[in-house]
Amino acid sequence: MIEVLLFLMMKPGVESTAVGTVTFENPDYCAFTGSSVQFKCFYNYSDEETVRKTSWYKGEMKDGTMQRVSLSLIPSYQNRWIYRGDYQHNCSLELHDLQDTDTGYYFFRFDTNKYGWRSKGSLYLSVTELQATVSPQRVRVGNTVTLECKTTCQLPIVWLRDGHRVTKSQFRAQAEDAGNYSCSAEGPNPKQSHPVALDVWYPPxxxxxxxxxxxxxxxGSSVNLTCNSVANPAADGYTWYRTAASSTSSLLQVGSGQVLTISPMEESHNGLYVCQAKNPVGQNNSTMVLVAVGEEGINRFIVLGIRVLGIIVMLLLPLAVVCAWRRSRRSTAEEERASNDYENITVTEFK
Known part of the structure; x- marks a missing residue:
């Protein structure tokens, strides 16, 4: 698990310099499970004293009374705390891999060659999780969805859907809004909640x-018409309709099921076919498709005629271009001769 080290800012105030005092930069810390935290702490004593021992304690309830228990005596803290202070004035402490049970009050004590001093006050650590909730988790298109991130830490929160940032915590659901949502605390090493799925129902x-x-x-041939759609939940009902090719004013129900089989094909089956798909949310129709019996010989002739016509056009097109070019050159030459004759005649007459 990647550890996140949190250095929390000191609240405004004046550090005490009295003899035998302990000062905490911030009496209230908030951190996430699995992360790390550092308590900033300072202590003072007289110049005649020499520090011999330092200790951190956790407040534990025993027989209804709050008692200070050394971290070194609590099994759950083994190998998870490091004293970052010294025997001068720094009494900072680091806790790693935070657990829910680490929530509580913490105290510091130091012993000199003359006296034993302990903090009069304490600092409080709140260990929390990020818990994402999506309400409701199953919704129909158009209904309102609310995202909520529960945590005791007052930190900026962002929302993610399948890893992509979401700008609104409340919205009217659309089909594309379905996915896994999680909230994350912003920072250099963001903490992310467990994902919660949103299921959006929409008609086909x-x-x-x-x-x-x-x-x-x-x-006499056979044809299959298959109705396809996108829906959540998947379409569970299909109805087929047909109308005459010459008129779309009336529809006749001709079958049900996702696949409509027409066999053997007859001229009476000719017409425009439409499929209606439905699910518990709603229904929608397909566009119309023309199904008609054709005369194989005529259709082949038409196809062949189109192909032959295309070949003829491809062959004649270069010839047509050459003829047009020659005709253009001939017309230009004649215009030049006509222009020259006119000029010669005019000059002769005025000599």
Whole structure:
């Protein structure tokens, strides 16, 4: 686990310089589980004294009474604390891999060659988690979603959806808002909460029809129409309708299920087909698709004719360009001759 070292700013105040006193830079610390914290601390004594021993204590409730217990005697603190102070005036302490049970009051004591001194006051450490809540966790498109990050630390909070920053903590849900949400405390080594999933329900969208059975439909052949859509939850009902190719004023229900099979294909099956997909949230229709029996020979002739016409055009196009170019040159030459004759005649007449 990556440790985060928190150095909290000292509250405004004047450090005491009286003999046998202990001063804490900040009496209230807040940190996240798994991180590290450093208590800034200073102590003073008379010039005649020499420091022999320093100790940090945790306040523990025993028989209904708050008692000071040395950190060295509490098993859960083993290998998790480091005295960063000295035997002069610095009494700072580091705690690592913070746990919920580390929450509480802390005290400092130092002993000199003459006296034993201990802090009159204490500092308080609050160890907290970041807990993300999404309300409600399952919502229909258009309904309001509220994001809340619970923590006892007063730190700037940002929201993430699948790792991407979210600007609003309350919004009307759209299909693209579905995902895993987590909150994070800003800083050089941000702490992130466990993710919470948001499930957004929406009716079928992008409803379309896929036609299979060959490019050419003839009488007696078979064709499958498949209805596809995107929905949450997935579409669980499909209804097929057909209208005459010449009119779209009335629809006739012709089947149900995601796949509509027409076999054998007859001329009476000709028409515009539409699929309606639905789920518990709503329903939507596809665009219309024309399904019609064709005469194979005529269709082949038309296709062949188009291909031949394309080849002829490709062959004749260069020839047409050359002819147009020659015609343009001839016209230009004739204009020049006509212009020269006119000028010669004019000169002759005025000699």
């Amino acid at each position: 969208i992008n409803v379309s029809i896929e036609v299979s059975g060959g490019d050419m439909l003839t009488e």
